[in-house]
Amino acid sequence: MARELVYTGFMSLDGVVDSPGGTVEGHRSGGWVMDTEFVPEAFALKGEELADTTALLFGRRSYEAFAPIWRDSEDHAAYKDLPKYVVSTTLAADALLDGWGETTILRSADDVAKLKQTEGGAIFVHGSAELARNLAAADLIDRYNLLVFPVLLGAGKGLFDRSDxxxxxxxxxxxxTYSNGVAKLVYDVVD
Structure with a gap:
């Protein structure tokens, strides 16, 4: 049985997934999650995912953004010893962050497909919009865990490919749904 590949992320109602906590991508609406009233139960999904995650998968840019923060974060301490995978055609092994456990570079969607066939539990993809679109196009994503925020951004990276x-x-x-307007949507991809 193949390992489940789960995309998890914060998403605006118009499908943008980038810059939820800051202005990394450079559009003027960065930090949009922080503009929504904090309601703890709206973020409970993130805690549930910690228990289900057996490996992490990132695109290069998301890895470079998350790794230095999550490595030293008490909230993400459970991730430290999990295997981590970065899908990149350009990242060099000497660019991997020290002190954040085992990290393997994968070079293609085919490598991700092979990873899914190994023993183990769920592999979670955080951020990584471009990677998620490529994995979805290769029919490799099994589930979407989305927290959809009540905001229309009009700019930014979308989660879903618009090609035919x-x-x-x-x-x-x-x-x-939660009192702050956030909606939790967990979807299984049906074959």
Whole structure:
């Protein structure tokens, strides 16, 4: 049985997933998650994911953004000893961050497909919009864990590819809405 590959992220109602906490991508609406009233139960999904994660998968830019912060974060201490994978055609091994556990560079979607066939549990993709689009195009994503925020940004990286491709159906596994307008949507990709 293949390991489950789960994309998890914060998303605006118009599908933008970049710069939820800052202005990394450079559009004027960066930091949009911080503009929403904090309601702890709206973020409970993130804690649940910690328990389910057996490996992390990143694109290069997300790895470079998350690794230095998460390595020293008490909130992400459980990730320190998990295997981590970075999908990049350009990242050199000597650019990997020291002190954050085992990290392997994968060079293609085919490498990710091979990883899914190994023993182990769920592999979670955080951020990494471009990687997520490429993995979805290769039919490798099994589930989407989304926290959708009540904001329309109009600019930024979208999670989903807009090219004409075969339809993929999703089955709602779980949903909830919160007093701050955030909606939790967990979808399984249906084969």
């Amino acid at each position: 491709r075969d339809k993929r159906s999703l089955r709602l596994r779980e949903s909830a």
